[in-house]
Amino acid sequence: MNLQELFGKRVRELRQKQELSQEALAFKAGIDRTYMTSIENGKRNVSIQNIEKVITALDVPVKDFFASDIFIEGKK
Amino acid sequence: MNLQELFGKRVRELRQKQELSQEALAFKAGIDRTYMTSIENGKRNVSIQNIEKVITALDVPVKDFFASDIFIEGKK
DNA sequence: ATGTGACTTGTAGTCCGTG
DNA sequence: ACACGGACTACAAGTCACA
Numbered sequence: 001m002n003l004q005e006l007f008g009k010r011v012r013e014l015r016q017k018q019e020l021s022q023e024a025l026a027f028k029a030g031i032d033r034t035y036m037t038s039i040e041n042g043k044r045n046v047s048i049q050n051i052e053k054v055i056t057a058l059d060v061p062v063k064d065f066f067a068s069d070i071f072i073e074g075k076k
Numbered sequence: 077m078n079l080q081e082l083f084g085k086r087v088r089e090l091r092q093k094q095e096l097s098q099e100a101l102a103f104k105a106g107i108d109r110t111y112m113t114s115i116e117n118g119k120r121n122v123s124i125q126n127i128e129k130v131i132t133a134l135d136v137p138v139k140d141f142f143a144s145d146i147f148i149e150g151k152k
Numbered sequence: 153a154t155g156t157g158a159c160t161t162g163t164a165g166t167c168c169g170t171g
Numbered sequence: 172a173c174a175c176g177g178a179c180t181a182c183a184a185g186t187c188a189c190a
Contacts, residue, residue, distance in 0.1 A: 003128035003138060021153060032185060037155055045183065047121045047164080052079035061149055062079060066142035073137055097172060108166055113174055121164070123183070 005042030006070050007051070012040045014058045014065070029057035081118030082146050083127070088116045090134045090141070105133035 001009075015025050026036035030053060038044045039054065046054075055065045077085075091101050102112035106129060114120045115130065122130075131141045 002125070003131075004124050006138075007124060022155095023153070032187095033153090034155075034187080035185065041155075043156090045123045045125050047123050047183065048080050048083060048127065049078075049121050050184085051124065055079075061147065062082075063142055063144070063147040066139055066147075068139070071137065071139040071142075098174095099172070109173095110167085110175080111165060114165095117174080121183095123164070126165085 002042075004045060007046065008040040008042040010065065010068060010070060011054055011058070013068075014060060015040075018058070025054075025057055029053040078118075080121060083122065084116040084118040086141065086144060086146060087130055087134070089144075090136060091116075094134070101130070101133055105129040 011025075015022070020028075022036045022040065023033045026033045029036070029050075031050060035044070036054075039046055039050075052062075055062055058065070087101075091098070096104075098112045098116065099109050102109045105112070105126075107126060111120070112130075115122055115126075128138075131138055134141070
């Protein structure tokens with residue numbers, strides 16, 4: 001599992017914890033709903049600017065976003 | 077200071093700690109030497125796949141890479 | 153409300169150089 | 172060793188119709 005997929009997984013995790021829909025989060029982040037879908041599913045090679053938008057929309061510091069065990073290598 | 081700039085700053089920090097040249101790191105990461113320059117200077121909107129390449133080349137887990145106080149918001 | 157394939161446009165990323 | 176620039180190609184951004 002690469003970082004691209006892990007990122008999507010983490011976004012979904014944090015989004016669901018807040019009981020937000022993809023649409024609502026996409027709106028907060030200022031990106032398209034369908035684009036958010038493909039991000040969460042690890043289909044897109046997202047750029048750092050959009051990464052920042054999404055993390056900001058999740059209301060979590062970047063540091064905390066990546067402070068998860070899924071970001072320690074060797075995960076499936 | 078946005079995430080793009082913070083990323084470059086952090087890359088430079090970790091690279092210099094290992095006494096690697098930009099060229100050497102770029103080679104390890106499999107990306108262009110001139111591109112590494114602009115990444116460190118926060119000039120490029122890097123994609124997550126290249127982010128992963130760089131972090132991997134730095135021999136640090138993703139989690140640790142972002143476990144720095146510069147990634148708590150409100151930094152200059 | 154979420155997911156997918158297909159598409160166009162802008163830019164990421166490469167490769168050649170310069171100081 | 173680092174920064175920057177021009178010219179090029181590959182690919183991400185962004186949107187849509189449809190399921």
